[in-house]
Amino acid sequence: MDEVKVVVAHSERATLRVGDVFLKVDADQARIDTEVEAMSLVPVPTPEILWRKPPVLAIAAVPGTALGRLGEPSSAPPAAWAATGAAIRMLHDAPLPPWSGGAGRDPAELAAELDSECERLVTGGFLPADLVTRNRQVAEAAFRPWTPAFTHGDLQITHVFVDGDEITGIIDWSEAGRGDALYDLATLTLGHEEHLGDVVAGYGTDVDRDVIRAWWSLRSLLAVRWLSEHGFDPFAPGCEVDVLRARM
Known part of the structure; x- marks a missing residue:
């Protein structure tokens, strides 16, 4: 029998892997609806949907290996990163x-959320005030x-899988929608600034x-407290806090 591996798990959702099958369990069925519909529309490789029985979505593993991991050097060649850029442009x-x-939120609403989160980061002792202030700037x-893009x-x-310099699949489409194209590029290169070119x-x-640098700061500021409170470590080398420190 294949081993059951917990890929990610928190109070909102969990992903399990059993052999070549991923089981996604999500308390919010709207996210699963978005994921299924997005994969049917996008012009880039996506996983095969095997079956769906709420609250579970079963998808097949895509071949290849992840482009990299936050906090670790990427072993993917520059051509793979360029191929990823080309795939994102198609999307x-x-x-x-x-x-x-x-990712298409009203800028004023997002700015207000960021200001509130920055205050919590400082008053809660998560980050020093000068680091927060600089990255807020x-x-x-x-x-x-x-201009909205898909x-x-x-x-x-x-979430990007490659085989050599070929894109074999892009996974996890639950947040897909009309958004800022540069947000996608920033999310991809967060912590891997050397591959932005x-x-x-x-x-x-x-x-x-x-x-793009602004989105690196914004995404990291919004993520630090949530990650810390959900069992992740944004202070690990190369992760969100180091991204913020790089802007100093």
């Missing part, structure tokens, strides 16, 4: 999805007008790197 050029969720560049919404490097080369058009 962003696709027709917009019929739903409005995802950097994050300001993300609050600008942008975005993945949570494009961590562990490769991704942009594959993406095929110039991007505002100050906005």
